[in-house]
Every structure is written in C-alpha cells, then in structure tokens.
Amino acid sequence: MNFNNFTRKEFLKHLSLGAGAVFALPALGPLDLSRNRKYYETWRDIRELPDDEKLGIALVGLGSYSNGQLGPALLETKLCKLSGVVTGTPEKEDQWAEQYGIKRSNIYNYDNYDSIVDNPEIDIIYIVLPNGMHAEYSIRAAEAGKHLICEKPMATSVSDCRDMIEACRKADRKLSIGYRLHYEPHHEEAMRLGREQVYGPVKEIEGGLGFNITGNPDAWRLDQELAGGGPLMDVGVYVIQAGIYTLGALPEAVTAYTELTMPDIFDEVEETIFWEMEFPGSAVLKGECSYTQGSNYLRSDARNGKFSIQPAYSYRGIAGETVSGPMDFPQVNQQTLQMDAFTDHILNGSKNLVPGEMGMRDVDIMMEIYKAAETGECIELDMSGYSV
Numbered sequence: 001m002n003f004n005n006f007t008r009k010e011f012l013k014h015l016s017l018g019a020g021a022v023f024a025l026p027a028l029g030p031l032d033l034s035r036n037r038k039y040y041e042t043w044r045d046i047r048e049l050p051d052d053e054k055l056g057i058a059l060v061g062l063g064s065y066s067n068g069q070l071g072p073a074l075l076e077t078k079l080c081k082l083s084g085v086v087t088g089t090p091e092k093e094d095q096w097a098e099q100y101g102i103k104r105s106n107i108y109n110y111d112n113y114d115s116i117v118d119n120p121e122i123d124i125i126y127i128v129l130p131n132g133m134h135a136e137y138s139i140r141a142a143e144a145g146k147h148l149i150c151e152k153p154m155a156t157s158v159s160d161c162r163d164m165i166e167a168c169r170k171a172d173r174k175l176s177i178g179y180r181l182h183y184e185p186h187h188e189e190a191m192r193l194g195r196e197q198v199y200g201p202v203k204e205i206e207g208g209l210g211f212n213i214t215g216n217p218d219a220w221r222l223d224q225e226l227a228g229g230g231p232l233m234d235v236g237v238y239v240i241q242a243g244i245y246t247l248g249a250l251p252e253a254v255t256a257y258t259e260l261t262m263p264d265i266f267d268e269v270e271e272t273i274f275w276e277m278e279f280p281g282s283a284v285l286k287g288e289c290s291y292t293q294g295s296n297y298l299r300s301d302a303r304n305g306k307f308s309i310q311p312a313y314s315y316r317g318i319a320g321e322t323v324s325g326p327m328d329f330p331q332v333n334q335q336t337l338q339m340d341a342f343t344d345h346i347l348n349g350s351k352n353l354v355p356g357e358m359g360m361r362d363v364d365i366m367m368e369i370y371k372a373a374e375t376g377e378c379i380e381l382d383m384s385g386y387s388v
C-alpha cells in the first residue's frame, strides 16, 4: 500500500485492531492516542513545497547508506531536497551529479568542505560518515551555519556528543540523529502499546539485530577508532532505542557480556554482545547484537499479552504481531519521513522527535554497557538530565 494513499478511515481501522484493549485497560501515564493519528494525518496530507522553497540537504559521505537509502529517499521528500554532496571520490561527483541533477557548484570534497558556509542553497548537512568522523564534520557543519542531521551512533564518546550539541546551540542551528524508526508505523505502534500499557505494563522486552560482516575484514566497522565499537554501536543502538521508546522509561542498571569466536577478525571491536538492562518497575530489556550471528527482532511481553515486530529494524518488510492480531500498517519510506519531519521542525517548529540529546543519551548508555561487559559488574546508570 502506498503510504500517501493511506486514508484516515483506513488508519482508524488499523488503529482499532487493538482498540478493545486500549479502552478496557487502565493506563498509568497520560494516554496519547492522538500521536499516531496526528502523525499519519500530518504526513499523509503534508503539502509539498514548491521546489524552490524546499530546504536543500547536502549528504556528507556517499557510501552504502547514502547511495542505497538517503539519495533515493530525497526523491520523495516534500519539504527538502538533495541539493549537494560532499565526497572524497571524484568518480562519485559525476555519478551523483548525473543521477540527481546536482549542480557542480554544490559538489564538495573534504578539502573545500568548510566553504559550504557560502552556499545558500544548502540549509541542512547530513553526516553519513564512519562514526569516528561524526563529531568533527558535524561541528564544522554547525560552524558553517547549517542545520544538522547526524547518523547513528551520534559519536564515539559522550564528550564528542556534548561538543556537537554545544556547536549547534552556539550557531543557533537545529540538530537531529538519523533514528529513522521513530517514523515507522509498526514502531510507533509498539511505542503506543507499551507506553499506554494497552496490554498492561510491559515486563520484558527482547531485541536483537545482527548480521555477518566477516566477508569484508577491512571495513571501518572493525576499526575501533573509526567505529567506536562493534555491533553495539552500529546496530545495538536500535535495540536500546526500542526498549526505551516502548517502555517510555530510562534504564537504571545494566549487565553485559561479549562472545568471541573469530579473534583474528574481531581484534579491535566486539563480535557479539549481550546485555540486560533494568528499568523502573522491574521491567527488563534483554538485548543482543552481533557481527557474525543474524537476528532482527523486537518482542515485548506485557502483563496481559505480547506484541512483537520481526523483521524489526529493516528498511522495508517490517511485520508486527499482537495478541489481538497482526499489525496491519503500511510500509513507509522511513528516511523520507525522517528528513521531512526534521525539515518541518526547522520550518514550522514541530517537535524534533530525535534530538541530539537523545543521541548523546544512547552513546552514554552504550559506554556503560561496554563498562559492564569489561568488568562483569552490574553498572548503575545515571540518566539524570536525559529524557525518554
């Protein structure tokens, strides 16, 4: 089903799948039934801006995510458009200029990157570089007076995240993280089911994401300095996110351990990591992520029933189940919605669902997970100053 054709009536039908439970069970927090509805109504009916009024985005780093997802997604955005690129590979300049009709004057390399400050056609810079380069290129983007989207994980240390937030604050620019699943309807539904306690309080969440990258042992993802860590930094962050947004709460403590079967390849970053996070009310998140073992799931066990998403974190083909039946939501272009939502935040002051502070919170949590794995101890988490 095409997202744009998803009518209000259809959406209400989808929403009503679990509606009996919604109204039958008491919720502890304030109900926010409007959230999904507003989301759909807003984005379904979003008025496309004329091309010359759309904000211009420049992608920095034209690797697989820019090439496979962000470039194509920017062909569908209604409030922003692909205006420029920054690449260190001259052949990509021609390819992107041709494929997306990007003006030569809007194509930059890593040497003349800072001169983007003089380009009024670029409003937003989107950092899609290896994790260890996020902070430097983000701060330079803010100093060039551009709004900023930075891919996950936000950076490889909490202090870098703090510097990025400060740079954007100083430049009075907006900042968000590439957390695309906040715009995905099955995940929106998991947030609703969990936070509104539609099936009672969630007691346990299990989440896992893993794949095999051993075919490319030179990948930056295996380099501690460029990656900041292994699969936890790369994809475990989705599981942490999912736990927090399903429960609507911040974790209080964590234990973790790693598993290593290929020491020649994983001599800098972890191969597989498991962790268990405690939340208020004795809810638990059991997470796993791996660069050798495949997984892609999110399962929530609430007092009166279960709900799950599997595959959970893919770009397409996401499927969900609840005790009331399947989640029957459309597949959406997550990146298109994410970039339009950020542009709407800039233009119209709508809420930034994925701010820099959220990226910093998650990096902080991941550092504590690593500490727990190294020490074998249960680490108490100080989440003061952070929000869900």
Ligand code: NAD
Binding pocket: 061, 062, 063, 064, 065, 066, 088, 089, 127, 128, 129, 130, 131, 151, 152, 153, 178, 179, 180, 220, 226, 234
């Ligand atoms: P990639 O290896 O495919 O691309 C990285 C790009 O950075 C390449 O174009 C490469 O040329 C460039 N680069 C510049 N300097 C480099 C250096 N010193 N070493 C290596 N590459 C360098 O990686 P990717 O999969 O596109 O990931 C890029 C970023 O996007 C990462 O932060 C990753 O976590 C994130 N990402 C997010 C999602 C998501 O779903 N949100 C998905 C994939 C990747």
